[in-house]
Amino acid sequence: MPVETNNKKRQIKPPKMRQFGGSLLILLTLLFLLNAIVPSFFGPKLPQVPYSDFIAQVQTGKVDRAIVGGDRIEYALKTQTPDGQATEQVFATTPVAIDLDLPKILRDNKVEFAAPLPDQNGWIGTLLSWVAPPLIFIAIWGFFLNRGGGGPAALTVGKSKARIYSEGSTGVKFLDVAGVDEAKAELEEIVDFLKNADKYTKLGAKIPKGVLLVGPPGTGKTLLAKAIAGEAGVPFFSISGSEFIELFVGVGAARVRDLFEQAKQQAPCIVFIDELDALGKSRGGAGGFVGGNDEREQTLNQLLTEMDGFDANTGVIIIAATNRPEVLDPALRRPGRFDRQVVVDRPDKIGREAILKVHARNVKLAEDVNLATIAIRTPGFAGADLANLVNEAALLAARQNREAVIMADFNEAIERVVAGLEKRSRVLNETEKKTVAYHEVGHAIIGALMPGSGKVEKISVVPRGVGALGYTIQMPEEDRFLMIEDEIRGRIAILLGGRSAEETVFGKVSTGASDDIQKATDLAERAVTVYGMSDKLGPIAFEKVQQQFIEGYGNPRRSISPEVAKEIDREVKQIVDNAHHIALSILQENRDLLEETAQDLLQKEILEGAQLRERLNQAKAPDELAQWLRTGKLSEDKPLMQTLLV
Ligand code: ADP
Ligand code: MG
Ligand code: ZN
Numbered sequence: 001m002p003v004e005t006n007n008k009k010r011q012i013k014p015p016k017m018r019q020f021g022g023s024l025l026i027l028l029t030l031l032f033l034l035n036a037i038v039p040s041f042f043g044p045k046l047p048q049v050p051y052s053d054f055i056a057q058v059q060t061g062k063v064d065r066a067i068v069g070g071d072r073i074e075y076a077l078k079t080q081t082p083d084g085q086a087t088e089q090v091f092a093t094t095p096v097a098i099d100l101d102l103p104k105i106l107r108d109n110k111v112e113f114a115a116p117l118p119d120q121n122g123w124i125g126t127l128l129s130w131v132a133p134p135l136i137f138i139a140i141w142g143f144f145l146n147r148g149g150g151g152p153a154a155l156t157v158g159k160s161k162a163r164i165y166s167e168g169s170t171g172v173k174f175l176d177v178a179g180v181d182e183a184k185a186e187l188e189e190i191v192d193f194l195k196n197a198d199k200y201t202k203l204g205a206k207i208p209k210g211v212l213l214v215g216p217p218g219t220g221k222t223l224l225a226k227a228i229a230g231e232a233g234v235p236f237f238s239i240s241g242s243e244f245i246e247l248f249v250g251v252g253a254a255r256v257r258d259l260f261e262q263a264k265q266q267a268p269c270i271v272f273i274d275e276l277d278a279l280g281k282s283r284g285g286a287g288g289f290v291g292g293n294d295e296r297e298q299t300l301n302q303l304l305t306e307m308d309g310f311d312a313n314t315g316v317i318i319i320a321a322t323n324r325p326e327v328l329d330p331a332l333r334r335p336g337r338f339d340r341q342v343v344v345d346r347p348d349k350i351g352r353e354a355i356l357k358v359h360a361r362n363v364k365l366a367e368d369v370n371l372a373t374i375a376i377r378t379p380g381f382a383g384a385d386l387a388n389l390v391n392e393a394a395l396l397a398a399r400q401n402r403e404a405v406i407m408a409d410f411n412e413a414i415e416r417v418v419a420g421l422e423k424r425s426r427v428l429n430e431t432e433k434k435t436v437a438y439h440e441v442g443h444a445i446i447g448a449l450m451p452g453s454g455k456v457e458k459i460s461v462v463p464r465g466v467g468a469l470g471y472t473i474q475m476p477e478e479d480r481f482l483m484i485e486d487e488i489r490g491r492i493a494i495l496l497g498g499r500s501a502e503e504t505v506f507g508k509v510s511t512g513a514s515d516d517i518q519k520a521t522d523l524a525e526r527a528v529t530v531y532g533m534s535d536k537l538g539p540i541a542f543e544k545v546q547q548q549f550i551e552g553y554g555n556p557r558r559s560i561s562p563e564v565a566k567e568i569d570r571e572v573k574q575i576v577d578n579a580h581h582i583a584l585s586i587l588q589e590n591r592d593l594l595e596e597t598a599q600d601l602l603q604k605e606i607l608e609g610a611q612l613r614e615r616l617n618q619a620k621a622p623d624e625l626a627q628w629l630r631t632g633k634l635s636e637d638k639p640l641m642q643t644l645l646v
Helices: 016-042 053-060 102-108 124-144 181-196 196-200 222-233 251-265 278-281 294-309 349-360 369-374 384-401 407-417 431-448 484-506 511-531 546-550 562-589 591-604 609-617 624-631
Strands: 061-069 075-076 090-093 112-114 161-163 209-216 236-240 267-275 317-323 339-343 453-458 473-477 606-608
Touching: 053 075, 053 090, 061 102, 090 591, 102 236, 181 196, 181 209, 181 222, 181 317, 181 339, 222 236, 222 267, 222 317, 222 473, 236 251, 251 267, 251 294, 251 317, 267 278, 278 294, 278 317, 278 624, 349 369, 349 384, 369 407, 384 407, 407 473, 431 453, 431 473, 431 484, 431 511, 431 546, 431 562, 431 591, 431 609, 453 609, 484 562, 484 591, 484 624, 562 591, 562 624, 591 606, 591 609, 606 609
Parallel strands: 061 112, 209 317, 209 339, 236 267, 267 317
Antiparallel strands: 061 075, 075 090, 161 236, 453 473, 453 606
């Protein structure tokens, strides 16, 4: 997005060693040029004469003097002008080979001759032959140093890769960050600290040293950190946790030291450490193998030392970001270090609309585009997803040569994000197509009857993304933060609806339902082992959450007896079986609707909008549905429909 492109990043002034390499290269080039230019510059350019002509001229007595070199002879002719003025004509020739007769011939013809003076420019050659090899070596070394991270690791020892953004030039303001108002409100304070440090220090208050931004990827943590620097107009150092981790033990620690040294010189400023978890993983245990990771531990220790080592009021504020706060070493969160945690969560509906507005600022929107509707249709999207969505829509509009981006572009863009790119090249045969059509309509009919799962918006048999041969899109009407028991049951039944339709219509199943089955089973298992929704087993957590695991208490699953394990398996199977039964029962009840809709879908490839909704509204609920949703149990008197399982 444009916010980031106008950063005038200025590479930090490289330490002397780096420049050394560069200037040596220039010096070398100059020396070579000098050597090449000098002789031709000072040596006269003489007319070239064939060697035989020269000999002939000597023998006819025309030559006055000659300077005889190994590979070049220069000579002057005798000149007698009528007025007695001597104008000398000088020529040059190249001997064919070493002519041992030449001195004799010259003497015989009374030519004055001599060997050339030692080369006047020879010292450069001599110097070069001594100096050049080491210079070339050092130049290559310097070249690698200049390339920073690209060169051999050993050559970058101790060099911080921190970048500096000069004053205020992150170019990001709080206005560019939307939908995270609470985080923004907390961070306003930091901006004030940076701008008016006196106000706080006068009263003896300590400015916080470290702020930890916690939130899922793409929610705008980096953006917020930049916005703080931008608002306060202070330099912004940024480095990623993973950049500290190097091949050699000790390098990361040196980098931390270097980074803080630079930062202290530039105070007030912001040091931003992205992916803190890469560096700050809990020491001991979490490494997974004995001995842990020495390099990471040393780097982390150095960071802790540095954070303790400078006075709170120097004006260096360290902001770190992570999406896995639970793995961070507790030492990092101690007071005086990253004691402030700011949660940057996925935006809610209103937040999403605000973010869409920010990113649509530079996009031409058509009249029919309603950002609020787009916000409703994008639950779970983070800021980065929304930025991407706006861009995708704009690209689609441009591809269609439209004047402005229309709502349909946004809808297609959402679908791309949710289901992947259309793959019309994936051609299905008739049987496959039919199977896919009934499968998708099966999902849709059951989806229409289940609580809390939103409207079925679209059914398509156009392949999309990596694996989907067809798909059904259900759009929630609102943001949801909890799933109620009956909704989990409903969800499992919807997932099994595709396979159940195949069973109902064809009496046999395809491989197309494997993903649905996987998800349904996972959800059922979670209901039993994590959410405590099984009556028989009760509210006992059979899985340990990661936090506890990391702090070093053994295995991820609570130790359970074989009987309980068996019971868990039975409960999971019961939940899935009952949902399957309900799915089959619903499709039985709506057999005609299933037929009609699937045939329609086969013809049109895509069913959507009001027409689809009208159809699905006709779906009838079987008697046992309400009870099953409420209790998860089926009435005993209705046996499983074995007939369908042939
Ligand atoms: P994070 O660091 O949390 O992973 P980034 O800050 O790198 O996320 O976000 C990536 C991009 O997504 C940003 O450059 C911005 O274009 C967009 N973005 C994310 N969150 C927001 C937000 N809250 N408001 C506006 N744009 C956002
Ligand atoms: Mg980031
Ligand atoms: Zn399916």
